[in-house]
Amino acid sequence: MLTTARQGELRTATRHLPDSPYSVVCVAFDRGYLDDPPTEAGLAHLFEHLWFLHSPAALTLEWGETFEDVILLYHLCPPDELGPVLAAVAQRLADCLDGPAAPAQRIAAARSLITLERRGGRELRMSGFPRREIAQALRGEPGFDPTAVISDEPGLADRVTRFAAGRPRAVCVAGPDVRLSADDLLRTLAGPADRREGSRSAGPGHLLPRTFAGAAVRGAVPGIHDGVPGVPSEVSRPVRPEGSSTCATAWIVPGSPGNAAAAWLLGVLIEHRARPGTLRWASGQVVSPRGAAPVRGGLLYAVAAGTAPAGPADDPPDLQREVLHPALDTGPAELDAAREQLLRLRPDAAELAAIDAVALLGAAPAAPSCGYQDLLNAVRSAKADDLRRFAALLAASPYAEFHAGPAR
Structure with missing residues (x-):
């Protein structure tokens, strides 16, 4: 069973899955590599990595994916750890959307992780479906690389902090013992950024x-x-x-x-x-x-x-x-x-x-x-x-x- 709710730019959903061995909290931001500024390819990918450098979310298995139009962030946990994980996700939302710019050392750590990820081959296009070339066609930029390590120029911390501000985001919880409703989840996650008037920032818009x-x-x-x-x-x-x-x-x-x-x-x-x-x-x-x-x-x-x-x-x-x-x-x-x-x-x-x-x-x-x-x-x-x-x-x-x- 799926239930949904929304308040401002925050949307929530809960789904009861009695046969699942674990619970999951998935966070989606309405931003992707198509929203990278022309001179900063890789900004969306950097935002994904910075999310996971916030305080650990209790006992979880975590990973993220950056697509053309959305960033997806996954948090898997034992069902009895769902409460602490939700609290950590709520804090991460507040930090990413309404907190100060990420410290320079956190930016540097995320950029280093992206470099290691690329050297390890995860982001190399395998022989097969040409997703990177499709990304280049979507952007209209022959050399575009959505996983690039962007230069650490002055103001980068502010730009990545503003990257998802004012845009829709969704948090969905699924698992075998999900007792909270979508409205309960909304109340748990809604913070100052959702209640404050005039918080919407001008972004690249619909591409x-x-x-x-x-x-x-x-x-x-x-x-x-x-x-x-x-x-x-x-x-x-x-x-x-x-x-x-x-x-x-x-x-x-x-x-x-x-x-x-x-x-x-x-x-x-x-x-x-x-x-x-x-x-x-x-x-x-x-x-x-x-x-x-x-x-x-x-x-x-x-x-x-x-x-x-x-x-x-x-x-x-x-x-x-x-x-x-x-x-x-x-x-x-x-x-x-x-x-x-x-x-x-x-x-x-x-x-x-x-x-x-x-x-x-x-x-x-x-x-x-x-x-x-x-x-x-x-x-x-x-x-x-x-x-x-x-x-x-x-x-x-x-x-x-x-x-x-x-x-x-």
Whole structure:
């Protein structure tokens, strides 16, 4: 059972999961690497690391993730430790949103941890889905690196402190013994930053109108870019001829449970079908937190493939024609098998809390949008015609195409 509440920019949810062996507190901030200032790539990633340098949250397993539009912070604990963990999370919220700027030594420690993380290979793009290149296309910056270690310039502490000020944040609790309601959780977490008038700060704002505003973008059909400022109608696609290993086509489409379900089902169908001879592998993915959450009012869907070593590197395959369209030529039995595969997937407490949190960030006051149950219902009811309508939507949406070299 899921309950939700909201007050100002703070949204809360609690979910009772009797079979979970642990409890989880997931915190989501409505900021991501798309909000990094032009000269400070990596600011969102730095904010994530600074969160965990605040006082320890009792007996917890903690980690974070920085996506294009959201920062997710996880705190797993034994069920009987939930009270102290919530108290620590409440203090971290107050420190990050209404406290003084982080001390210089804390900034230095976070930057050092990011350096170690990158040297250890966690942030190196593995051979496969080119997420870093998609990030570069979203920003319109060919060299953009969302995990960069930004320079320690004067004023950095103030900028990272203000990074999430005035923006929505969600805190979701899930576990086997969650007795508090969403309203109880809201009262536990709400602090001066939520009660003070005029605390909203001017941030970079909603970035979707200029999404794909770089050299990677084409309008799919004449006029489709009308009303979308910054999207050029026809430009050349970037190609990396040396050692290219993957290519991708990515779209922004309206975010809804139906579109998310269609994208998930198409991804399964793509991976089930025999791939064309020019490709080593092919897959379709919703590239956003946990696959179900909206990317700032839209859903980022991408098809990627590993290209065969033979053939000219500057002549990439047409993924829409060779991969996406054949996946639509499916019978009821194949669609039912894909549906059953998705319905068998059972996210754990941490994944459910993340879906709840991200859905709350963009929700209407009444209920979360594009939450987990919404997605399951859409998967259960999807028909072949729904997939064809989704493919037609892709054909009429701006998209980006690019090649990506192998991980270094």
